[in-house]
Amino acid sequence: MADNNSILSVRNLSVGLEKDPDARIIDDISFDLGGGKVLGLIGEAGSGKTVLARALINGIGSPLIYRGGDVHYQDKNILTIPINELTKIRGNSIGYIGSNPAGALDPTVPIGGQIVEKLRSVNPSMSRKQATDRALEVLTAVRIPSPEVRFHEYPFQFSGGMMQRVMIVDALVTNPSVLIADNITQALDVTVAAQIIRLIQDLRDQFSTAILFISSSLPVVETIADEVMVLQQGKIVEQATPKALITKPKHEYTKSLLSRLPRIWGKDIKGPDAVETPNLMSVEDVHRTYYVRKKGTFRDMNAVQAVRGVSLDIREGENIGVVGESGCGKSTLTRLLAWLEEPQTGTIKFNGQDLSALDQKELTKLRQQFQLLLQDPYSSLPSRMSVGRIIAEPLLIHGIAEGTKLKERVRAAMTEVGLDPSLENQLTVGLSAGQRQRINIARALVLEPKLMILDETLSSLDQVEQSKLFELFDKLQKTHGFTYIFISHDMALVRKVCHRVAVMYLGRIVELAENNTLFENPAHPYSRALLSAVPTLDVHPFKSDEYLLEGEPPSPVHIPPGCSYRTRCPLALEICNRIDPKATMLAGGGQVSCHLVDQDQQAQSEQAATVT
Amino acid sequence: MLSFLTRRLFQGAIVLLIVTFAIFTLLRVVPGDPARLIVGGMAPDEVVVQKAEELGLNDPIPVQFIRYLGDLAQGDLGNSFFRPKSGATVGAAAFDDPSRDERAEVRDLIFERIPLTLQLAGLAVVFALLMSFPLGVAAGLNPGRWQDKLAFFTGSVFVSIPNFWLGIVLAQLFSVQLGILPSLGYKGFEYTILPAFVLAVGISPFIIRTLSVSIAGVMQEEFINVAPLRGLRRARIVAAHAIRNASIPLLNLFGIQLGSLLGVLLVVELIFDYPGLGRLTINAVLQRDFPIIQGVAIFISAAFVFINIIVDLAASYIDPRLEY
Numbered sequence: 001m002a003d004n005n006s007i008l009s010v011r012n013l014s015v016g017l018e019k020d021p022d023a024r025i026i027d028d029i030s031f032d033l034g035g036g037k038v039l040g041l042i043g044e045a046g047s048g049k050t051v052l053a054r055a056l057i058n059g060i061g062s063p064l065i066y067r068g069g070d071v072h073y074q075d076k077n078i079l080t081i082p083i084n085e086l087t088k089i090r091g092n093s094i095g096y097i098g099s100n101p102a103g104a105l106d107p108t109v110p111i112g113g114q115i116v117e118k119l120r121s122v123n124p125s126m127s128r129k130q131a132t133d134r135a136l137e138v139l140t141a142v143r144i145p146s147p148e149v150r151f152h153e154y155p156f157q158f159s160g161g162m163m164q165r166v167m168i169v170d171a172l173v174t175n176p177s178v179l180i181a182d183n184i185t186q187a188l189d190v191t192v193a194a195q196i197i198r199l200i201q202d203l204r205d206q207f208s209t210a211i212l213f214i215s216s217s218l219p220v221v222e223t224i225a226d227e228v229m230v231l232q233q234g235k236i237v238e239q240a241t242p243k244a245l246i247t248k249p250k251h252e253y254t255k256s257l258l259s260r261l262p263r264i265w266g267k268d269i270k271g272p273d274a275v276e277t278p279n280l281m282s283v284e285d286v287h288r289t290y291y292v293r294k295k296g297t298f299r300d301m302n303a304v305q306a307v308r309g310v311s312l313d314i315r316e317g318e319n320i321g322v323v324g325e326s327g328c329g330k331s332t333l334t335r336l337l338a339w340l341e342e343p344q345t346g347t348i349k350f351n352g353q354d355l356s357a358l359d360q361k362e363l364t365k366l367r368q369q370f371q372l373l374l375q376d377p378y379s380s381l382p383s384r385m386s387v388g389r390i391i392a393e394p395l396l397i398h399g400i401a402e403g404t405k406l407k408e409r410v411r412a413a414m415t416e417v418g419l420d421p422s423l424e425n426q427l428t429v430g431l432s433a434g435q436r437q438r439i440n441i442a443r444a445l446v447l448e449p450k451l452m453i454l455d456e457t458l459s460s461l462d463q464v465e466q467s468k469l470f471e472l473f474d475k476l477q478k479t480h481g482f483t484y485i486f487i488s489h490d491m492a493l494v495r496k497v498c499h500r501v502a503v504m505y506l507g508r509i510v511e512l513a514e515n516n517t518l519f520e521n522p523a524h525p526y527s528r529a530l531l532s533a534v535p536t537l538d539v540h541p542f543k544s545d546e547y548l549l550e551g552e553p554p555s556p557v558h559i560p561p562g563c564s565y566r567t568r569c570p571l572a573l574e575i576c577n578r579i580d581p582k583a584t585m586l587a588g589g590g591q592v593s594c595h596l597v598d599q600d601q602q603a604q605s606e607q608a609a610t611v612t
Numbered sequence: 613m614l615s616f617l618t619r620r621l622f623q624g625a626i627v628l629l630i631v632t633f634a635i636f637t638l639l640r641v642v643p644g645d646p647a648r649l650i651v652g653g654m655a656p657d658e659v660v661v662q663k664a665e666e667l668g669l670n671d672p673i674p675v676q677f678i679r680y681l682g683d684l685a686q687g688d689l690g691n692s693f694f695r696p697k698s699g700a701t702v703g704a705a706a707f708d709d710p711s712r713d714e715r716a717e718v719r720d721l722i723f724e725r726i727p728l729t730l731q732l733a734g735l736a737v738v739f740a741l742l743m744s745f746p747l748g749v750a751a752g753l754n755p756g757r758w759q760d761k762l763a764f765f766t767g768s769v770f771v772s773i774p775n776f777w778l779g780i781v782l783a784q785l786f787s788v789q790l791g792i793l794p795s796l797g798y799k800g801f802e803y804t805i806l807p808a809f810v811l812a813v814g815i816s817p818f819i820i821r822t823l824s825v826s827i828a829g830v831m832q833e834e835f836i837n838v839a840p841l842r843g844l845r846r847a848r849i850v851a852a853h854a855i856r857n858a859s860i861p862l863l864n865l866f867g868i869q870l871g872s873l874l875g876v877l878l879v880v881e882l883i884f885d886y887p888g889l890g891r892l893t894i895n896a897v898l899q900r901d902f903p904i905i906q907g908v909a910i911f912i913s914a915a916f917v918f919i920n921i922i923v924d925l926a927a928s929y930i931d932p933r934l935e936y
Contacts, residue, residue: 054841057841059840059841087843087845090840090841090843091840091841091842091843091844092843096838096841096842098834098838098841100834103833103834103835104834104835104838105835106835106853106856106857107835107857107931107933108856108857108930108931108932108933109853109856117844117848117852118842118843118844121843121844121845121848122843154932154933156933170842171842174843
């Protein structure tokens with residue numbers, strides 16, 4: 001049955017639980033991985049992806065147990081060969097990369113040492129010198145800047161994307177014939193994830209490795225795989241080429257997966273149009289710099305410029321999105337907007353009142369009107385307080401209601417967000433992430449605020465929960481006239497709900513535009529780069545070959561002079577080195593900070609002048 | 613690294629200064645006139661007054677303290693009240709016996725005993741590690757299994773055995789009945805073995821417990837789980853990564869446990885009549901020989917501060933993420 005070209009063949013593999021003879025995490029899976037091919041595997045959270053990845057290389061332990069089947073690498077059954085044989089294959093002929101690069105290596109040993117250690121473990125005849133040379137060679141191949149220096153650095157000195165490159169080196173350094181990539185882009189920013197995918201594509205040709213590419217994102221798998229398998233509750237329900245799978249899905253589950261994918265571009269896809277309403281909050285040129293002691297010195301400080309001059313008007317009743325890569329200052333801006341921290345310079349006015357001019361009492365009173373919703377529904381709720389008490393807390397703090405009136409308002413808030421009022425006296429233990437997030441919303445809602453600041457509030461929820469909460473947000477906006485600020489890295493979400501979008505880069509807003517303008521006709525090169533990295537099945541207006549960035553943003557400690565984006569900008573001009581571009585207003589109400597746009601505008605106006 | 617050292621040494625110096633002041637003041641306010649103690653109960657009063665004047669005991673305490681610090685800076689810890697240079701105690705001699713003036717220097721008294729005490733403490737630590745490592749590591753690798761239970765049981769028994777009882781029983785067994793090991797005084801290395809073993813039994817429960825808990829914790833880490841998939845062998849993973857990462861809590865514990873180790877040391881040295889720092893201190897306390905008590909206390913706190921700096925250095929060498 002196995003075709004001759006197959007390098008890894010899996011037959012009727014089942015994995016269950018030790019304690020339950022009937023449970024199946026992996027259920028009767030068979031497939032063949034052909035030499036040099038990329039086989040994609042797509043599945044939602046909890047479908048058994050990671051268990052399968054590890055089961056293929058005899059890497060599961062208690063409480064999991066094999067319940068049948070076998071895995072053949074060439075002519076050896078990986079599940080039954082003795083450990084000595086196994087170590088010759090695992091890590092040597094079959095490489096493995098996991099989803100969490102930050103935890104994959106010993107934090108107390110430099111990465112180079114660990115790669116050399118691995119190389120010499122699977123290949124004891126290799127000398128230390130040979131192993132070091134080989135590691136450096138592959139570090140160069142994955143385009144890690146200055147590999148000789150980074151060889152001696154520790155895992156904590158690497159960003160997530162760079163660390164994932166290190167793990168790719170770790171897997172490829174033995175020149176394996178099979179690579180198992182288990183959700184390797186999950187923990188990364190979209191731009192960095194797109195870089196990693198492109199790197200894998202390049203390396204695939206260079207190393208002629210067969211890859212089992214596991215992911216929870218169909219658009220990601222689609223870009224790279226020759227063939228895709230769909231995993232649902234431990235079973236493979238469909239296997240086809242990416243094209244066939246997307247255009248002619250056969251199984252119901254595949255169809256529902258496809259229908260749930262958020263759309264970004266397309267004929268009928270449009271974001272909400274901006275509203276013209278009075279300003280609710282105006283942010284004017286706020287700055288926030290943190291001072292951190294330099295390691296190994298007495299009192300030399302590093303100035304981390306987290307937010308450098310952000311101006312933003314938030315209109316009443318609108319949804320405004322703030323997007324950008326990790327470390328661009330989104331979270332600091334959130335803290336400033338929620339007035340958890342004061343800006344060092346610049347002002348924030350809410351309803352015309354300068355927040356810095358208020359005394360403590362007035363501030364507390366005004367705080368009722370703007371509320372922050374956090375990302376993690378688990379750590380943001382006290383675990384020893386009843387649900388009702390958590391929601392009542394703001395009312396008690398502000399002294400708004402007590403006794404039966406308090407109970408009524410709490411119950412009303414619970415009903416409004418779709419929580420069963422009978423949960424009132426329960427603890428939060430055992431509640432789902434969605435229910436917890438609803439408690440969070442109720443807690444903010446009970447004060448009847450005007451502005452809700454949502455810091456990645458929905459990113460920890462699955463697609464279904466997300467869209468339910470969306471409907472809730474929408475309903476609340478209609479009944480209460482809420483204004484929302486969505487701080488997010490999820491472009492699909494922003495596309496769907498935000499009226500206007502601000503793109504942040506290194507502590508600044510580089511472009512602020514209406515939804516449709518930004519997604520269809522962005523003005524700033526960084527906006528285009530960000531959009532090009534978004535994984536989607538839609539016809540992509542921004543090809544990643546053309547727009548995708550290499551490298552990562554500079555550290556906010558050493559911000560390049562001139563235009564801070566020029567170090568990564570493919571279109572940088574000479575003027576960008578010298579002069580920091582000012583925000584230019586665009587027709588249609590957007591604004592952008594880029595010399596290219598300025599020059600275009602200038603040329604256009606000159607043209608217009610000569611014509612008339 | 614250098615700035616870390618200077619900072620820590622500076623902090624250590626301040627700690628030492630405070631400790632010195634506290635000890636100095638405490639010893640001045642307890643009852644008992646040092647001058648009278650030095651010259652002996654039979655001396656006439658004017659001799660006492662003269663002696664007090666000579667030693668500067670009539671000056672205010674801060675002045676005395678500054679003078680003491682000045683001497684300390686030159687490495688002079690003062691002279692014992694009772695111990696003559698010759699070695700015999702002068703308690704019974706007449707006040708005008710010339711040996712009273714030839715009192716031993718505290719510094720010499722301490723330094724001649726340090727090697728013996730270090731030898732005892734060092735051997736004890738070696739014994740403790742030899743007992744604790746196999747037990748602790750095995751327990752950490754097999755939580756809930758018999759290795760874990762054995763380690764827990766051993767730890768519980770060791771922590772419950774009174775050291776003076778164990779010392780006497782071991783002396784009875786090995787010295788009196790079997791005659792293999794000596795247990796009184798010091799005439800050679802073999803005299804260190806029994807007291808070191810008693811000390812080791814006192815320390816090892818803490819090492820076993822810390823080691824088993826931190827190894828069990830490290831074994832849950834992602835990088836340990838992934839390591840076999842990367843191609844590393846189990847023995848290598850445990851030896852090079854699990855123990856390495858688990859040793860940091862152990863080092864910190866060692867720095868803290870040092871204090872209680874010294875406490876046990878005093879008792880053990882007394883039981884075995886081991887001529888180390890501990891016995892010197894106990895005799896000094898019994899005789900109210902303040903300069904010695906003072907010198908030993910300052911020396912011990914200096915050692916404590918110094919060893920904790922070494923511990924921090926070692927910890928940050930193993931794990932460079934630790935900010936120093």
